[in-house]
Amino acid sequence: MRILVIGGVAGGASVAARARRLDEKSEVIMFEKGPNVSFSNCCLPFHLSGIIEDSDSLVLMDPHEFATKYNIEARVNQEVIAIHPDKKTIKVKNLETGEVYEEKYDKLALSPGANALMPESIEGTNGDNVFIVKNVVDIKKLQGYIVEKDVKEVAVVGGGFIGVEVCENLMKAGKKVHLIQSNNQIMSPLDFDMAQILHKELYDHGCDLHLEERISAIKTGQVILESGKQVKADAVVMAIGVTPETKLAKECGIEIGETGGILVNHNYQTNYPDIYAVGDAIEVTHKLTNEKTRLAMAGPAQRQARAAADHMFGRLHNNKGIIGSCCIHLFDLNIASTGLNVKDCERLGINYDIAYTIPGDKVGLMPKANPLFFKLIYEVPTGKILGAQGVGKGAVDKRVDTIATMISMNGTLEDLKELELCYSPYYGTAKDVVNHTALVALNVMHNEFKQVRVDEVRELVQKDAFIIDVREKHEWDKGHVVNAKHIAMSEFRQRLSEIPKDRPVYIYCRSSQRSYNVVRALQTLGYDKVYNIAGSFLGICTYEYYLDQVTDRKKIVTDYNFS
Numbered sequence: 001m002r003i004l005v006i007g008g009v010a011g012g013a014s015v016a017a018r019a020r021r022l023d024e025k026s027e028v029i030m031f032e033k034g035p036n037v038s039f040s041n042c043c044l045p046f047h048l049s050g051i052i053e054d055s056d057s058l059v060l061m062d063p064h065e066f067a068t069k070y071n072i073e074a075r076v077n078q079e080v081i082a083i084h085p086d087k088k089t090i091k092v093k094n095l096e097t098g099e100v101y102e103e104k105y106d107k108l109a110l111s112p113g114a115n116a117l118m119p120e121s122i123e124g125t126n127g128d129n130v131f132i133v134k135n136v137v138d139i140k141k142l143q144g145y146i147v148e149k150d151v152k153e154v155a156v157v158g159g160g161f162i163g164v165e166v167c168e169n170l171m172k173a174g175k176k177v178h179l180i181q182s183n184n185q186i187m188s189p190l191d192f193d194m195a196q197i198l199h200k201e202l203y204d205h206g207c208d209l210h211l212e213e214r215i216s217a218i219k220t221g222q223v224i225l226e227s228g229k230q231v232k233a234d235a236v237v238m239a240i241g242v243t244p245e246t247k248l249a250k251e252c253g254i255e256i257g258e259t260g261g262i263l264v265n266h267n268y269q270t271n272y273p274d275i276y277a278v279g280d281a282i283e284v285t286h287k288l289t290n291e292k293t294r295l296a297m298a299g300p301a302q303r304q305a306r307a308a309a310d311h312m313f314g315r316l317h318n319n320k321g322i323i324g325s326c327c328i329h330l331f332d333l334n335i336a337s338t339g340l341n342v343k344d345c346e347r348l349g350i351n352y353d354i355a356y357t358i359p360g361d362k363v364g365l366m367p368k369a370n371p372l373f374f375k376l377i378y379e380v381p382t383g384k385i386l387g388a389q390g391v392g393k394g395a396v397d398k399r400v401d402t403i404a405t406m407i408s409m410n411g412t413l414e415d416l417k418e419l420e421l422c423y424s425p426y427y428g429t430a431k432d433v434v435n436h437t438a439l440v441a442l443n444v445m446h447n448e449f450k451q452v453r454v455d456e457v458r459e460l461v462q463k464d465a466f467i468i469d470v471r472e473k474h475e476w477d478k479g480h481v482v483n484a485k486h487i488a489m490s491e492f493r494q495r496l497s498e499i500p501k502d503r504p505v506y507i508y509c510r511s512s513q514r515s516y517n518v519v520r521a522l523q524t525l526g527y528d529k530v531y532n533i534a535g536s537f538l539g540i541c542t543y544e545y546y547l548d549q550v551t552d553r554k555k556i557v558t559d560y561n562f563s
C-alpha cells in the first residue's frame with residue numbers, strides 16, 4: 001500500500017509511524033511544507049524563558065532518522081498544493097526548487113493543523129514587530145528579535161493556552177508583559193470563579209493584565225486598544241486563536257463541517273473514503289453533549305492519527321468523542337480542567353450543580369502541602385459527572401485526570417466516592433481531593449445541607465446578611481468578611497442564642513470543613529436556614545482579590561488571608 005501523509009508534526013507523524021508499525025511493506029511518505037517534521041509545538045513557549053535552551057532540540061526527529069529507523073520518507077519544504085481524489089494523486093511543490101510534481105496514493109491522510117488568527121481589521125499586524133508561535137521557525141524568529149532589539153516590553157494578545165504560556169515564559173525571561181484579553185477572563189475552559197485565581201497569580205507576578213480589551217492597531221513601540229488605551233510594547237505576540245487549515249480540503253471537494261473543520265466519520269474518513277483527516281484541522285464530536293466542536297490539542301490528534309492508520313489496515317476503533325481535558329502551568333500554579341464547565345451547562349440548559357472544595361493536596365504536616373482549589377460539576381439528579389477544574393501548587397493534573405477517566409467511563413458521584421486511590425502522605429490524603437469533593441457533592445445533591453458559592457458572598461455582604469465566621473480568634477484577627485459575626489467553632493454551642501433561627505445564616509471558616517460541621521450541628525438543633533459558604537474565607541479571598549486590586553470597588557474583607 002502507498003500511504004501519503006500531509007503534515008509532518010503531531011497528527012501526521014503519528015499516522016506515518018503507526019502505519020509503519022502495522023505494515024513493514026507499505027510505502028509511507030510524509031509531506032511537510034516547513035523545514036522541520038516531528039517538532040514539539042507544545043514546548044515552543046519554554047524556549048523564551050530558557051527552560052528549553054536550545055531551539056534545535058525542539059525538533060524531535062529529522063528526515064534522516066525517519067528514513068533510517070522507520071523507513072518513512074519525510075519530505076520537508078514540500079507543500080502539497082492540490083489533491084485529486086478522482087486520480088488518487090496529490091500535487092506537491094518543492095519550496096526550495098519551485099518544482100511541482102505529482103504523487104499517487106492508495107490512502108491519504110491530512111493533518112495540516114490550524115493557522116493562527118491574524119485579523120486584517122487590526123492595523124499593523126504585518127509589521128516586523130508582530131509574531132505568532134506555531135512552529136520552530138516562529139519561536140526562533142521571536143527569540144531572535146527579542147535578543148537583537150533588546151526587547152523589554154511585550155504585548156501578548158490572547159489569554160488562551162498559547163498566550164498564557166508565552167506570557168509566563170517571557171516574564172520568566174525578565175520581560176514586562178501586557179496580556180490583552182477580549183473577555184472578562186483568561187483560559188476559557190475555566191469558569192470565571194476559577195479564573196480569578198489565575199488573574200491573582202498574574203497580577204502578583206507583575207503581569208499587566210488587560211481584560212475586556214481588544215487591540216485596534218499595532219504601531220512601532222506600542223499597541224492601541226479599542227478603549228483608546230495605549231500599551232507600550234517593543235514586540236507583539238498574537239495568540240487570539242486558531243482556524244483549521246482547510247484550503248486544500250475545500251478545493252478538492254472534501255466536505256467541511258458546521259464548525260469549519262474538516263468533516264470526518266468516526267474512523268476519521270472524509271467523504272472520500274481513502275482520504276482521512278485528523279488533528280487540529282478536523283471537526284470532532286463532544287462525548288458529553290454530542291455537539292460538533294473543534295479541539296486543538298496534541299493528545300486527541302495522536303489518538304485520531306492512530307485510529308486513522310488502524311482503519312487503513314482494516315482495524316476497528318472505538319471512537320468515544322472528545323471531552324476536552326487540558327492543563328497548564330502558571331508561575332507557582334498548576335491548572336487543569338476537563339469536561340463541561342458551568343458556562344457550557346448553562347448554555348445547554350443542563351440541570352447541573354457544583355461542589356467547590358479546597359482540601360489539602362497532601363497531609364498538612366508534610367513539606368509542600370498546599371490547598372487545592374477544586375470544582376466538580378455534575379448532573380442533577382443523576383449525579384453523572386460532567387466536568388472538573390482544579391488549581392493549586394500540587395498535583396492538580398492527577399485529580400483532574402481522575403475525573404476525566406470517570407467521565408470517559410460514564411461515572412457518577414457514587415462511583416467517584418467509592419474510587420479507591422493510592423495514598424501516602426507524600427502524595428495526598430487518605431480521603432483524596434476527588435473522593436472528598438464527591439462526598440460534598442452527594443451531600444448537596446441529597447439536600448443534606450445547603451451551600452452558597454463564593455461569587456454570591458459580595459451580594460450577601462451588600463444585603464447585610466447574617467454571616468458567621470467560625471474560625472478561631474487568631475484567624476479572625478488576620479482578616480474576615482466585613483460584616484460577619486465571630487462565633488468560633490469552639491464556642492458556638494455556648495452561644496446558640498446569638499444565632500437566629502428565623503433568617504438565613506451563612507457560615508464560613510477557612511476552607512469550609514469546620515463551617516460544614518457547624519452547619520450540620522445547627523441543622524440537628526432545628527436551624528433550617530443555615531448555609532455553608534463553599535470555599536469559605538480562602539475561596540472568598542482568592543475570588544475577590546484581583547478585581548479589588550484593579551477596580552475602585554469596596555473590599556468585602558478586612559484583609560486577605562491566603563494561607
Ligand SMILES: Cc1cc2nc3c(=O)[nH]c(=O)nc-3n(C[C@H](O)[C@H](O)[C@H](O)COP(=O)(O)OP(=O)(O)OC[C@H]3O[C@@H](n4cnc5c(N)ncnc54)[C@H](O)[C@@H]3O)c2cc1C
Pocket residue numbers: 006007008009010011012031032033034041042043044045078079080081111112113114133134135161162245248278279280281295296297298299301
Ligand atoms: C505553542 C503551542 C503550544 C501548545 N501546547 C499544547 C499543550 O500543552 N498540550 C496540547 O495538548 N496541545 C498543545 N498544543 C496544540 C498541539 O500542538 C496541536 O493540537 C497539535 O500539534 C495538532 O497536530 P496537527 O498534526 O493537527 O497539526 P500540527 O502539529 O500543527 O501539524 C500540521 C503541519 O502540517 C503542515 N502543513 C499544513 N499544510 C500543509 C500542506 N499543504 N503541505 C504540507 N504540509 C502542510 C504544517 O506546516 C504543520 O507543520 C500547542 C500548540 C502550540 C502552537
